[in-house]
Amino acid sequence: xxxxxxxxxxxxxxxxxxxxxxxxxxxxxxxxxxxxxxxxxxxxxxxxxxxxxxxxxxxxxxxxxxxxxxxxxxxxxxxxxxxxxxxxxxxxxxxxxxxxxxxxxxxxxxxxxxxxxxxxxxxxxxxxxxxxxxxxxxxxxxxxxxxxxxxxxxxxxxxxxxxxxxxxxxxxxxxxxxxxxxxxxxxxxxxxxxxxxxxxxxxxxxxxxxxxxxxxxxxxxxxxxxxxxxxxxxxxxxxxxxxxxxxxxxxxxxxxxxxxxxxxxxxxxxxxxxxxxxxxxxxxxxxxxxxxxxxxxxxxxxxxxxxxxxxxxxxxxxxxxxxxxxxxxxxxxxxxxxxxxxxxxxxxxxxxxxxxxxxxxxxxxxxxxxxxxxxxxxxxxxxxxxxxxxxxxxxxxxxxxxxxxxxxxxxxxxxxxxxxxxxxxxxxxxxxxxxxxxxxxxxxxxxxxxxxxxxxxxxxxxxxxxxxxxxxxxxxxxxxxxxxxxxxxxxxxxxxx
Numbered sequence: 001x002x003x004x005x006x007x008x009x010x011x012x013x014x015x016x017x018x019x020x021x022x023x024x025x026x027x028x029x030x031x032x033x034x035x036x037x038x039x040x041x042x043x044x045x046x047x048x049x050x051x052x053x054x055x056x057x058x059x060x061x062x063x064x065x066x067x068x069x070x071x072x073x074x075x076x077x078x079x080x081x082x083x084x085x086x087x088x089x090x091x092x093x094x095x096x097x098x099x100x101x102x103x104x105x106x107x108x109x110x111x112x113x114x115x116x117x118x119x120x121x122x123x124x125x126x127x128x129x130x131x132x133x134x135x136x137x138x139x140x141x142x143x144x145x146x147x148x149x150x151x152x153x154x155x156x157x158x159x160x161x162x163x164x165x166x167x168x169x170x171x172x173x174x175x176x177x178x179x180x181x182x183x184x185x186x187x188x189x190x191x192x193x194x195x196x197x198x199x200x201x202x203x204x205x206x207x208x209x210x211x212x213x214x215x216x217x218x219x220x221x222x223x224x225x226x227x228x229x230x231x232x233x234x235x236x237x238x239x240x241x242x243x244x245x246x247x248x249x250x251x252x253x254x255x256x257x258x259x260x261x262x263x264x265x266x267x268x269x270x271x272x273x274x275x276x277x278x279x280x281x282x283x284x285x286x287x288x289x290x291x292x293x294x295x296x297x298x299x300x301x302x303x304x305x306x307x308x309x310x311x312x313x314x315x316x317x318x319x320x321x322x323x324x325x326x327x328x329x330x331x332x333x334x335x336x337x338x339x340x341x342x343x344x345x346x347x348x349x350x351x352x353x354x355x356x357x358x359x360x361x362x363x364x365x366x367x368x369x370x371x372x373x374x375x376x377x378x379x380x381x382x383x384x385x386x387x388x389x390x391x392x393x394x395x396x397x398x399x400x401x402x403x404x405x406x407x408x409x410x411x412x413x414x415x416x417x418x419x420x421x422x423x424x425x426x427x428x429x430x431x432x433x434x435x436x437x438x439x440x441x442x443x444x445x446x447x448x449x450x451x452x453x454x455x456x457x458x459x460x461x462x463x464x465x466x467x468x469x470x471x472x473x474x475x476x477x478x479x480x481x482x483x484x485x486x487x488x489x490x491x492x493x494x495x496x497x
Contacts, residue, residue: 001048001050001384002047002048002049003047004046004047004048004293005044005046006045006047007043008043009042009044009079010036010038011080011082011083011475011479012037012472012475012480013025013026013027013031013033013094013483014083014109015085015479015481016085016097017086017087017097017436017479018087021436022435022438023097023438023479024438025475025481026085026105027481027483029100030453031105033470035171035481037081038080039174039175040175040177041183042081043078044076044078044080046074046077049074050070050071051071052068052070054066054067061133063131063132065128065131067127068125069125070125071122071123073121074121075121076117076119076123077118078286080116081111081165082111082478082480083109083167083480084096084110084115085097085110094110096170098111100170105169106169108168109173110167111167112479114158116183120154121153121155122152122153124150124385125149125205127147127148127149128146129145129146131143131144132145134277138353139206139208139431142204142205144203144217145201146202146206147200148199148201153193154191154193156190158185158189159183160184160185160186162183163181163229165177165178190230191230192227195225197222198222199220199221200220202217202218203216204216214248214285215245215246216243217243217244217314219241220240220241220242221238222238223237224237224266238292240265242263245261245262246260246261247259254305255305257300257301257302258300260298260300261296261298262295264294264295265294265480266294267293293322294323295321295322296319296321296322297318302314311355312351315348316348317345317347318345318346319343319344320345321343322340322341322343322344323341324341324343332363339374340374340385341373341374342390344390345395346366346368348365349366360402360403364397365396365399366396368395368396369395370389371390372385372388372433374386375388378381384431384469387436388430388434388435391431392429392430394425394426394427394428394441396426396427396434397426397427398425399422399423401420401422401446402421403419403448404420405417413453415453416450417449417450420448420449421445421446422445422446428441432477437477439472439474439480441478444465444469444484446463449461456496458492461491462490462492463487463488464487464489465488468486470483
């Protein structure tokens with residue numbers, strides 16, 4: 001596969017940042033969502049060249065062997081201009097936040113003086129798996145044994161702007177760069193790192209009776225990163241075991257019940273192709289014992305098939321506990337590392353299938369109670385965040401999508417004509433562990449009308465964000481949020497042959 005892309009990165013709109021205030025995106029105060037706060041020089045150019053090979057061999061009814069191999073070469077040239085709206089000295093001298101809170105939107109914002117990254121990376125991975133099916137006395141087994149090995153190398157250079165750029169105001173941002181503006185690679189600030197991981201794994205599902213089975217397994221990893229950040233050598237090694245276990249009860253073919261436990265780890269420097277390594281591994285001189293991010297998950301749930309399995313219902317209760325939590329920006333890849341211990345627990349409900357022969361539905365609901373159990377004081381957290389909600393976790397989430405085939409109700413209309421619609425709701429969530437910035441709650445509604453007169457032809461009209469709701473695709477604690485597109489209409493025609 002070869003892929004090449006050139007696009008303009010969008011860091012969205014600034015979030016009001018002021019002491020004692022829970023900041024929201026400036027668009028919540030009246031700044032138009034159409035305002036773009038990036039600059040003319042902003043670019044995100046990337047290439048990917050990937051080769052993949054798969055072998056699968058079946059040896060009788062009892063043994064299946066698979067081997068997956070993938071190698072890739074990647075480049076990314078990212079130039080971006082994040083905008084901030086802070087109060088004086090928080091964290092940059094500015095009156096933007098104070099002005100916005102006072103109702104003055106024609107106020108200058110601040111350009112965060114970072115320029116982006118220029119990166120080249122390459123690597124490969126091989127996963128070999130053997131799946132065996134056999135009996136030991138009265139017990140039936142499905143045993144999976146395998147070995148995972150990969151290596152990745154990345155070289156990252158950091159851009160710096162040639163000088164401060166005028167920002168404009170929230171109502172009239174400046175797009176063009178100043179004469180003579182340039183982004184240059186920062187000398188002596190290159191990050192070059194190589195990671196290796198080897199991970200043997202084994203799991204076995206054993207049926208104690210036709211209705212009752214247990215699943216247990218473990219994976220062991222040896223992970224190492226070696227690198228150079230400027231003149232400073234970097235190195236960290238992590239070894240850990242990731243166990244899992246489940247108890248599964250299937251009294252009939254239409255229902256099942258389970259309890260599961262799993263523990264997993266994310267090692268420091270886990271993604272050397274993102275900025276996380278420059279922020280995480282560069283702390284090595286002052287953090288001799290970098291610890292992996294550890295997750296422990298407990299879940300109990302059930303699945304039911306109703307109306308001869310036309311309709312599926314799921315329900316689950318869960319608890320996730322995490323140590324050394326980190327939070328990653330979805331746009332830039334910047335990772336904020338913390339020593340937080342967090343807990344998220346809640347319930348998930350799901351419904352999917354056919355209510356009638358012509359009526360389809362998909363629905364899900366989640367409730368998540370999140371809490372930071374323990375938090376240490378560091379440059380990202382000047383005061384303890386213990387007791388606060390976990391960043392990026394909405395308390396409530398609801399999604400419904402349904403379609404109805406009205407063709408049988410219309411005379412002389414062959415094929416299928418679907419009328420559909422749905423809504424997505426999520427409650428607000430905080431963007432940092434201090435809970436000083438929030439992404440507001442939002443409900444969006446979509447609609448659809450499609451017609452398939454036969455198996456070959458398809459025509460569909462889709463309306464996204466029908467009510468033109470102001471909401472955001474992503475947000476980050478560094479102080480920006482990306483609005484979603486307003487009402488969008490798409491007409492699609494297709495021919496199958």
